[in-house]
Amino acid sequence: MISRILHRSMIVALGCTVFAAGAQAQLSAKPQQAEKQIKEKIQQVERDVDSIVKSMKEAKKARIDAPAPDFTLIDTEGKEHRLSDYIASGKVVVLEWFNPQCPYVREHYNAEGKGTSTTLEKEFAEHNVVWLRINSGSEKSRTSGKELNEQFRKEWKITGPVLLDPEGKVGMAYGAKVTPTMFVITTEGIIAYEGALDSDPSPSKTGEEIYVRSALKSVLAGETVEKKQTKAVGCSVKYAAKARPRG
Amino acid sequence: MVQTSFLLVTALLAAGVTGFEPEPDDGPRVTATLFAEHAVVQPGQTTWLAIRFEVQEGWHIYWPGQNDTGMSPILDWKLPKGWEIGRARWPAPSRHVSAGDMLDHVLEGSATVLFPVRVPKDATPGSGAMLFCAAEWLVCKQMCIAERDDLMYSLKVAGQFQPLPVARSRDLAEIAHARSLLPEPMPESGDPVSAALNEDGSLMIHAAPGVRLTFAPYEDSRAALDLLTSGTSETGELRVSFDPADERPIAGVITIEGNTGKARSFEYRHPPASSQELDGFTIQGNDPRPEEESP
The missing domain is CATH 2.60.40.10 (Immunoglobulins)
Known part of the structure; x- marks a missing residue:
């Protein structure tokens, strides 16, 4: 709902700019014609957002530099989150495949809320970045379930939601094999980064380069991400036995 | 009653899957x-x-x-x-x-x-x-x-x-x-297993018919494609494809398992590595520990 409102207000703001520019250019033209042109411009802006959302809905499999497959998942508090709503409202989105009992995930959290993941989340929150953690473990897996994930969300002072994907559909669409696997999605709904959170492959220390930080900085500056893809290292995602990758 | 015991069995099975794990x-x-x-x-x-x-x-x-x-x-x-x-x-x-x-x-x-x-x-x-x-x-x-x-x-x-x-x-x-x-070196005789590169860059591995063959590439080998389906076979023949954009050498372990059930493994490398490369010695000394004591 909020995103819908934001979406509308953005269009209105853009519409005003178009109107100002249009009014200046159309001084000698007929008012009806100017109005028509402005309407077309507004529709174009609206269509852009719509076409972004459309391309995300059509995307079946995550690929670098391609639209991020849309999804709707419920978080540990029972709230619904739709990826394309965040994108439509102008957010950059970070996806983190999450399992609170995996040592490679635990490496990035602590009770002070000062782990790499939560620190980055806070650092970039003011820059319009939303952090969505996704647990694609099956219901039978001891690492899934809303109670356990909510418990760790609170313990580790995570700001954003932890989304539950017990059937593994979203995990499969994104080809997430290990936790953590990170994705950075631009306001255009495009996957700009996929891979590890940082450059160290062990679960005992954080690497010198935080790939996600570099990717976010580039995306926010409107630049191409230098390292678009890295190898995510971690625990296997505890998919349900029936989970199958999409072709 | 039937339903209750069914539920009980299900519950026990579920506990077996997750509950008793240390x-x-x-x-x-x-x-x-x-x-x-x-x-x-x-x-x-x-x-x-x-x-x-x-x-x-x-x-x-x-x-x-x-x-x-x-x-x-x-x-x-x-x-x-x-x-x-x-x-x-x-x-x-x-x-x-x-x-x-x-x-x-x-x-x-x-x-x-x-x-x-x-x-x-x-x-x-x-x-x-x-x-x-x-x-x-x-x-x-x-x-x-x-x-x-x-x-x-x-x-x-x-x-x-x-x-x-x-x-x-x-x-x-x-x-x-x-x-x-x-893993043993690849047998020069081709018995019990042989491997050769095809013109298309894929690796053909042959053993006696009916032998289970597996190819496991090392981490730093040229990336093999679709290993889930093409990394193993039970026909005595195995064809492994590689990423054509990857120019690293191919290196991995071929395992054969015949009717006797005893497995043997062999190391395959293309191009063949020199003994120096195989030994792979690296000298220590960047970060020495206080190890050498006086006699």
Whole structure:
């Protein structure tokens, strides 16, 4: 709902700019014609957002530099989150495949809320970045379930939601094999980064380069991400036995 | 009533899947032990070290191959200055497919990795040498646990009155056994297995009809494609394709398993590696530890 409102207000703001520019250019033209042109411009802006959302809905499999497959998942508090709503409202989105009992995930959290993941989340929150953690473990897996994930969300002072994907559909669409696997999605709904959170492959220390930080900085500056893809290292995602990758 | 017992059975089965699994702080799932071929070494000599991983039943650690998940053990050696450590020799892995079509090459039960070590020519006779390895590994079952251990071994460089290397019989037996389990070189005769590259860059492996064949590429090998389906067959024939954009050498382990059930494994490399490359010695000394003691 909020995103819908934001979406509308953005269009209105853009519409005003178009109107100002249009009014200046159309001084000698007929008012009806100017109005028509402005309407077309507004529709174009609206269509852009719509076409972004459309391309995300059509995307079946995550690929670098391609639209991020849309999804709707419920978080540990029972709230619904739709990826394309965040994108439509102008957010950059970070996806983190999450399992609170995996040592490679635990490496990035602590009770002070000062782990790499939560620190980055806070650092970039003011820059319009939303952090969505996704647990694609099956219901039978001891690492899934809303109670356990909510418990760790609170313990580790995570700001954003932890989304539950017990059937593994979203995990499969994104080809997430290990936790953590990170994705950075631009306001255009495009996957700009996929891979590890940082450059160290062990679960005992954080690497010198935080790939996600570099990717976010580039995306926010409107630049191409230098390292678009890295190898995510971690625990296997505890998919349900029936989970199958999409072709 | 029928329904109740059905529910009970279901509940028990579910508990079997998840409920009885040990908690992470129940103690280590893996014990790592360091062995050395010689207790007393000569300057300039090559000797062998081994690390044996004893993995609890049902759990696995990761072989250093092209895996979808996990991490192979990180073995960070600190040897005295000038000592050289060579390439790790791992036993053949087994394939482990988990939900979501994820393929890993893993080691289960007891698995020993061997390393050649070269003693510097100018090692001081009669001095002591401390070999140190910070080992870190991920062990998984239905969940994963990161474990680590610091392994140490104290060797002596032969002195004036003890000029010959001295083997340690218990360690020698362990190392000999581990060596017998390492992948063999590819047989020149083509029996029991042969492998050749096709014009299209794929690898054709042949054994007797009906033999189960498996190819497991090393982590740093040219990337194999679709190993889940094309990494194993039961027809005595196996064709493995590789990423055409990847120019690294092909290196991996071919395992054959006939009707007798006894598996044999072979190391395949293309192009063939020189013995120097295979030994893979790297000299120590960037971060020396205070190991050389005065005689």
